[in-house]
Amino acid sequence: MTCKTRGNMLKYEYEKSEVRTMEKQLYVFGDSILRGVIWDEAAGRYRFSKALDWGRICAEKVRNLSKFGCTADRGAEIVKTTLAREGEDIACAIVEYGGNDCDFDWEKVSEEPDAPHTPNTELSRFRQLYTDIINTLKERGIQPILMTLPPIDASRYLSWITRTGLSRERILKFLGDTQTIYRYQEMYSYAVSEIARRMNCLLIDVRSAFLKRRDCASLICVDGIHPNERGQQLIVEELSRAFA
Numbered sequence: 223m224t225c226k227t228r229g230n231m232l233k234y235e236y237e238k239s240e241v242r243t244m245e246k247q248l249y250v251f252g253d254s255i256l257r258g259v260i261w262d263e264a265a266g267r268y269r270f271s272k273a274l275d276w277g278r279i280c281a282e283k284v285r286n287l288s289k290f291g292c293t294a295d296r297g298a299e300i301v302k303t304t305l306a307r308e309g310e311d312i313a314c315a316i317v318e319y320g321g322n323d324c325d326f327d328w329e330k331v332s333e334e335p336d337a338p339h340t341p342n343t344e345l346s347r348f349r350q351l352y353t354d355i356i357n358t359l360k361e362r363g364i365q366p367i368l369m370t371l372p373p374i375d376a377s378r379y380l381s382w383i384t385r386t387g388l389s390r391e392r393i394l395k396f397l398g399d400t401q402t403i404y405r406y407q408e409m410y411s412y413a414v415s416e417i418a419r420r421m422n423c424l425l426i427d428v429r430s431a432f433l434k435r436r437d438c439a440s441l442i443c444v445d446g447i448h449p450n451e452r453g454q455q456l457i458v459e460e461l462s463r464a465f466a
Contacts, residue, residue, distance in 0.1 A: 247311055248280060249304065249364075251297055251355075252288035252318035255372065255457070259290055260450050261443040271454040279458060280465035282313070293343050294319040294351040301355050305362055314365040316426075317355055320410035321371055321447065323348050332388040335396040341406065348410060352417050367464075368418045370429035371411035372449050372457065375439055376403040379446030431460045 250256050258274030261267075268290075276284040285308075287300055297319045305312070323343035331339050343351070352368075359366045380400050384390040397403065411429050418425040432438050432453070441453035449457060 246313035247283040247285050249308075249312045249315040250276075250284065250286040250288055250318075251301055251304075251315060252369075253292040253297075253321055254288070254290040254448060255321060256316065256318050256369070257286065257288040257290060258454055260448055260454060261445050263444060268448075271451055273451055273454040273458055275458070279461045282465075285311075288318070291322055292319065293322045294348050294355070295323075295343055298351050298355050298358075301358055305358065305364075309362050309364070312362070312364045314367055315359055316367045316369060317352070317359075318369040318371075319352070320348065320414060321374075321407065324406045324410040328383045328388055328393060331396050332384075332392050335389075335392040339396065345409060345413060349413055349417065352414065353421065356417070356421050356423060365424070366421075367424045367426065368414050369426045370414055371407060372428050372432050372453065373438065373442075374404060374407050375442045375446040376400045377446070378442065378444060379403055382445045382447075426460060426464050428457055428460050431456055 254268075256274075258271040259268050260271045262269045276286065287304060289296070289300070292300070297317070301315075301317075324341050326339055326341055330337070356366045356368075377400055380390065380393065380403065384393065394400065415425060415427070417423070432441060432449075435441065435456075441449055441456060443450045443453075
C-alpha cells in the first residue's frame, strides 16, 4: 500500500498483490484533539466527542493511541514503545502534537510573573522531537502523516486557567497581552507545517480549515483550546477528505 497526495489530501493506492494489506493498520499518535476530547458544558466535565468516528474517516483498521495532555516528548516514547511491540502492523501513522508542548505552567507564572518561564517543550526541542519521530517511523517503512493544530481562543483560555484562583493580572504581566497565548500555539503549528515540507511528509492542514471559517470561534469549547462537537465534525470532514 502506498500513500499519495492531492494537495493536502492523501490517497491510498493498492497493488493487486497486496492481499495482506488490510491486516496493517493506521495508527494515530496524538493528544486530546485526536482523542476527540471536548468540554461538556451541561455536564461540567470533559467527554469524548460523538463526531470523531474513525470508522467514518477511512476504511483501514485504526488504532488510536492519542492521550490527553500528551506532549511530543511523551509521544516519542509512545511511538518507540509501540513500534517495538507492533511495528509490523503499521502501514501509516498520523502524528499530532504541539498543543500541550506550547503551554506553560500557569501556577508558576501566576506566582512569579517576572521570572523567565518556558513552555512545556521549548520550540527547538519540539522540532527535534518531531524530526526524531518521523525518522523513527520512516526507518520502519511507515508513512508519517502530520496534522496542523486547530486554532485556540486565547481570551477564553485565559479565563479558563484563571477560573479557580490564579491571578489573571499576574499572568497577563508575564504574557504582555492575551494573544501571546495564541501566537505561541501558532508557532508550534507552523513548525509542524515546516517540518512536513522539509521532510517530505504528507500534511493534513486542519488549521486552515478552521481559520477560513467566519464562525471559527463557535467551533471551540469554552476552555478555549479544544474543538467542540462542531469543531470535531470539521476535523472529521478534513480527515475524511484526506482518506477519500
